[in-house]
Amino acid sequence: MEIKTVRGVEDIIPPKSEKFEKIVETFKNTVHLCGFKKVILPTFENIALFTRSVGETTDIVQKEMYLFEDRGGRKIALRPEGTASAVRAYIQHGIYAKEPFTKWFYIGPMFRYERPQAGRNRQFYQAGCEIFGISSPGSDAELIKMAAKILENLEIDFTLEINSIGCNSCRPNYKTALINHLSSEKENLCQDCKNRLDGNPLRVLDCKNKNCKKVVKNVPIITDYLCDKCKNHFEKVIELLKTLEVKFSLNPFMVRGLDYYTKTVFEFKSKNLGAQSTILAGGRYDNLIKELGGQETPALGFAMGIERIMLLIEKSEKNRNGVFISTFGEKGYLEGLKTAEILRNRNIYTEIDHRQGSFKSQFKTANRLNMKHVVIIGDEEVENRFYSFKCLETGKQERIESLAELIARI
Ligand SMILES: [Zn+2]
Ligand SMILES: [Zn+2]
Structure with missing residues (x-):
């Protein structure tokens, strides 16, 4: 069970x-x-x-x-x-x-x-x-x-x-004045407050009971004492x-x-x-x-x-955040792992999908994680030394030539 x-x-x-x-x-x-x-x-x-x-x-x-x-x-x-x-x-x-x-x-x-x-x-x-x-x-x-x-x-x-x-x-002087006043209206108090009267009369003041609240309206005020x-x-x-x-x-x-x-x-x-x-x-x-x-x-x-x-407080920020590295092929994956490490060393929140699913499923994951950017690294990107870079906020995709430029864009 x-x-x-x-x-x-x-x-x-x-x-x-x-x-x-x-x-x-x-x-x-x-x-x-x-x-x-x-x-x-x-x-x-x-x-x-x-x-x-x-x-x-x-x-x-x-x-x-x-x-x-x-x-x-x-x-x-x-x-x-x-x-x-x-x-x-x-x-x-x-x-x-x-x-x-x-x-x-x-x-x-x-x-x-x-x-x-x-x-x-x-x-x-x-x-x-x-x-x-x-x-x-x-x-x-x-x-x-x-x-x-x-x-x-x-x-x-x-x-x-x-x-x-x-x-x-x-406070004892106030307590006495309060007990005197409350005793005269004891029948209007709830059972809890009747019990409180001797031991802890101040607690009557914050009783949630309707009738007690009415009684409290006319009691002496502590700041006068x-x-x-x-x-x-x-x-x-x-x-x-x-x-x-x-x-x-x-x-x-x-x-x-x-x-x-x-x-x-x-x-x-x-x-x-x-x-x-x-x-x-x-x-x-x-x-x-x-x-x-x-x-x-x-x-x-x-x-x-x-x-x-x-x-x-408002639901934690729904703003997109972080970089999702989407990789294809063995070379792309290795390059992706290295890139993730470099970005994290620069305090950039980075995710990489080790399951290496289809293009579509990786983008779906990036969206569900509410990521801001996707960096695509496939074998073609590795061979020709560039990154495909997509902003999930604007939907714009572009080609970025160097790691330095990539970091600058993020
Ligand atoms: Zn005092
Ligand atoms: Zn009460």
């Missing part, structure tokens, strides 16, 4: 994989310009890393993690996100003592047991950035600007929403984003689904994805490094979902 992929995972095969590569390349080129260095992290960790960072009461930890016990009896989770591992590595290797500040990026698969839908798999890919050691609002603005740049470079239309969710000294420190930080971030000409809107109900955020949070969204509209998101997490056993170190970061962005 044929064995297929497990539900919720996907093979990314050509040409789709070319889009994947394009996104990764664009991401890397953009973040390199801001000094980010690659970190390669394990795909599984101790469960405790995620319960302590992402948070016990979050959907990710309660419902979505892939958990198993390894043969040594260790309790393991496949990573549901990248930040926790990056922070663990930062602490484990004592980086804070070695660098004034640290900028890391990662690219790789994450795992969440969710209902599969377009752009949302159970093994999905994220590219993310983390900055450790900078508390000033300038780094929030610079990071958000860089994220916008990545999406711009991918020619994606987006909107940006930002919010501040305060710190350990001001920020302490002076958080308020000044947020105002400065806003001012700097304007200076950097980043377009954004304020969304006081955005809280993000993870517990570790403090102060600035942001989401980049696309209109073209329906309800699953977030394509890149992140924020500041000034307490997490200390909570995971490190020195008190401010930090911030974001992650973008590669599959969702793949849904948004």
